[in-house]
Amino acid sequence: MVIYSTLAGSIHKSTNAGVTFGAAQTLPISATRIELACAMSDVNYVYALIENGDVVNGILRSINGGTTWVARTEPDDADPGIPASDFSRTQAWYDLTIAVDPNDRNGVFVGGVDLFKSTDGAGTWTQLSHWYGGFGFQYAHADQHYIFFKPGSSSIVYFVNDGGIFQSTNANVAAPTLTDKGTNYITTQFYSCAIHPTALTNYFLAGAQDNGSHQFTQGNVQNTTEVTGGDGAFCHIDQDEPQYQFTSYVYNDFYRSADGGGTWTEFATTGGDFISPTDYDNVNDKMYMCDNLNTYQRWDNPQTGSTFAVVSVPSFGGFVTALKVSPNTANRVFFGIDNGDVFRVDNAHTATPTVTNISTGLPAGFVTCIEVQTGNDNHLLATYSNYGLNSIWESLDGGVSWTSVEGNLPDMPIRWALFNPNNNDQGLIATELGVWSTDNLNGSSTNWGASNSGLANVRVDMLQVRQSDKIVIAATHGRGLFLTDIFAPPTALFTADKLTTYKGVPINFTSTSFNATSWSWNFGDAGTSTAANPSHTYTVPGKYNVTLTINSGASTLVKNLYIHILPNRGTPYALTDGGNFEVNPLDFGVDNLAGTPWEKGNSAVAGKNGVVSGSNAWVTGLTGNYADNTDASLMTPNYNFTAIGAYLMRFQSKRNTESGYDGFRVEYTLDSCRNWLPLGTITAANWYNFANTIGDASFPVNEAFFDGSVATYTQFSNTTELTFTRKPKCCI
Structure with missing residues (x-):
């Protein structure tokens, strides 16, 4: 067995299954990181994708088992923001991958920001994807990390990137198609989370690595709406005025919603870190954030304006890495620094605050969190993300002295800490190996245990508690968002x-x-x-x-x-039987899985207003647009179709949907809801108008539905699938 390996920018070959490796092979260009791909169909063909100085420095090929290497051609991304000489956009240290067709030594795939294919051994290239679907290319998420062929197959290949997993089942053709395979594959890397203050609500925000900031509104924490894009950094919901909500992008680029998360406006400032730590003063309505060396920055009017101020604190001696607005003392903020120090800053809302170093006894390290007991500024916790030092410390005197409460914790990073809101002698921490807890903060005798039931041994970056019901949410860096009722009182809830x-x-x-x-x-x-x-x-x-x-x-x-x-109803079923939505008002019902439900009434919204008969229509949202990701059903009675014959279904509707994506269709069941079937799957006169071949619309590909706009009530009808020779009762 022949094995090729890389080490510190060099390539080495083993001909005895890795028992020994030869000396570094001679390369014609400088290299730091090297990604290798071997042709399974020809052991002599090997490709090397080279990074040096954060950029792609070249693609090399050997056709003689590594004896000599020859430079090949690099792909040129169609995106003008990606240099022609570096398809990684200076991220070759991060997103870089290469693979060879197992049956074709000249079939090569590479990934940087986007994906490319060559059929002539990296001589020429065809672009396969673009990170937002621009320039005529299909969408695949940015930042490619791995390409994997199904063993022995030239057609089935998987692409791993910051958005998850994409698949092609026709990789052997000139222009392979890509399909997002991320459904139910939860690997979101959250940096932060925020919780709505209203008890028992399932509204959260969370900022994700390269996948935007997400809004959770359903009980299932797997279903979200991406409200702002890019890298999702810290986020906040005002705890006494929750209509004000904030997300952020890199380097202190903020977004504000003043309508409870419905719309968002950007407010960018300068300074900060790639993922800037921030905290929001819910009482005085100010945002505090990391800035630069020996400074912090303050957003003075985050609810209404865009006034930012930089405050110099020379005694910091470093960069802010953690912030905590005191829940007890007005305009007091605690700051953690990348040198391990912790500061208490009073009058932080002014240009000349009072700064006190409260670091005596703390280690040199990277401060990740400062926790303050509600009702007592003297009771503090400070956490660190370094290996090789005690990572969690407690102060009972406002920082005059600190005691390690590391106890029996493994040597691992700690990124967040919470006091139990019912008992401040107990703590909950976010670690490199999930969430851990203790029933007694007791110096070196503190006994910690993993609290990962239903979670995992996964890195957790942040914890937040809702004071109204004591629910805690955990932002994991790789498994999505989790919640627990560990601190909550017994509360009856059901679905x-x-x-x-x-x-x-x-x-x-x-x-x-x-x-x-x-x-x-x-x-x-x-x-x-x-x-x-x-x-x-x-x-x-x-x-x-x-x-x-x-x-x-x-x-x-x-x-x-x-x-x-x-109810069960006979046929024929006419307006006077209940089809006018006035007679037998309980004949129709709604089932709302997500978003905006069907509602009965006469809407005043243009395009939704008016009725055909009686005084009511069924409308998705009587007072406004339906929400993104709405999934709602309007259900009819259980009709008797047992008589042999053809049955005509007619209804009047009008609509205004996002063409190609949103729409509706009619489904029926013959077994009382166990299975629902579409009433027609193709376009037809006076029926479905959209063929749906694009694959990312509301309904399955190649299954048609009603789409686009019809401004006035129009009658639609279908007899095709309701011609029964003998069927049971039917519901629509």
């Missing part, structure tokens, strides 16, 4: 997998309660259960209240009219 359905269809209820140990359910139809996650079947149409009581009465939640069981 159901179906809110609108048909009689005889089981509904699965799930307790999402905080710290529940027993459960008592009442389903509103005399049905009960003591299971944590029961299933219940309703037999009579109507709307039902559902009640959950936990821990023998410690907490009770009632959701009124929570479940809607739709």
Whole structure:
């Protein structure tokens, strides 16, 4: 077995399966980092992608097993912001990869910012992707790290980048297509997180490495909206005026929302770090941030303006790496420095603050977090991300003295700390190996243990606690966002997998309660259960209240009219039977998975206003545009289609959707919701108008739907799939 390896800019070859390696081979260009790719079809063909001084310095090929190396051609990215001589855009130290077709020694793929293919051994190149889909190229996320062919296959190849994994199943053709394979593949590297102050809400912000700042609004912390792009740095939600929210990009480039996260405006300043640490004063409405050597920066009017001020503090002796606005003393901010020192700065909102060094006894290192007990500025924690030193320290006297509470912790970086809001002798920390906790901060005798159930041994960068319900969120650097009720009081909460359905269809209820140990359910139809996650079947149409009581009465939640069981109806079914949305008003119901629900009424919004019959229509959002990522269904009664014959379905609608992406379609079920089928999959007269061949629209590729704009109510009809020879009842 022949093995090639690189070491400090040199290439070495082993002909005995790695037992020994030969001397460094002679290269015609300088190299620091080298990425190698061997042709599986010809052991003599080897390619080397060379980095030197952060740029791509060349592509080399050997056709004689490394005896000699010859320079080949580098690809030239179509993006004018990427130099023709460096397709990594000075990031060759970071994003650089090369692979060879296992069946073709001249088939080469490389990645820097974007992806390229050569069919002549790196002589000429074809660009395959662009990081935002520009210049006529298909989209693949920026910053390529690895290219992997399925063993023995020339057609199936995987591309690993900052956005996850992309796949091609036709890599052997001239212009391979790429598909994002990131669904349910959660590897987001969050730097930061922020939590909405309203109890029991699932609204969070989180800043992600090279994947923007994300807004969480659903109970499932896997579903997000990217509200601002680039690298997502620190983020904040004003805790007493939560309509004001902030995200940031690199080097103190901020975005503000004044409408609760609906719209965002950019406010850029200077200085700072690539990921600048910041903290927000919720009471006095000021933002504090890292700036440059011996300075910090302050945003004086973040809610309304763009006034920034740089404050000089020569005694810092370094760069700010951690900030904490005191929750107890107005205009007091604690600063951690990259030399290990911690400072208390009073009157931090002025040009001449009072600065006190409170670092006695602390180590030289990189301060990552300063935690202050609510109600007591004398009780502090300071954490460090260095190996080889005690990484967490406690002060009980405002920083006059410090005691290591490292205890039995492994030697690992610590990036954040929280006091238990119910007991400030207990702590929770974010580490290189997940979240750890202690029940007693007790100097060198502090006993820490991993609190990673449901999490993982993954780097965690930040923790935030919501004071109203004591929920804690954790921003992991590689596994997304997690939350825990570890500090929360027992609170009854629940969900159901179906809110609108048909009689005889089981509904699965799930307790999402905080710290529940027993459960008592009442389903509103005399049905009960003591299971944590029961299933219940309703037999009579109507709307039902559902009640959950936990821990023998410690907490009770009632959701009124929570479940809607739709009726059976005969055919024909006309306006006077309920199709006008006036007669039998419970005949129709909604099931909203995400975003804006269907609502019944007469909207005043242009384009949504008006009705066809009666005084109501069903509208996605009566008072405004539907939200991004909306997934909502309007459901009909269970119709009787048992008679042999053709059935005509007609309805009136108008719409204004983002063409090519958003839209709606009609689906039906013949087995009471177990399986839903599209009513038609192709475009047709008086029916679907969009063929959907692009693959990234709301519905599956090659399945048509209603798309674009129809300004006035128009009748649509379809008989194609409702011609039954003998079928059971049908729901639409």
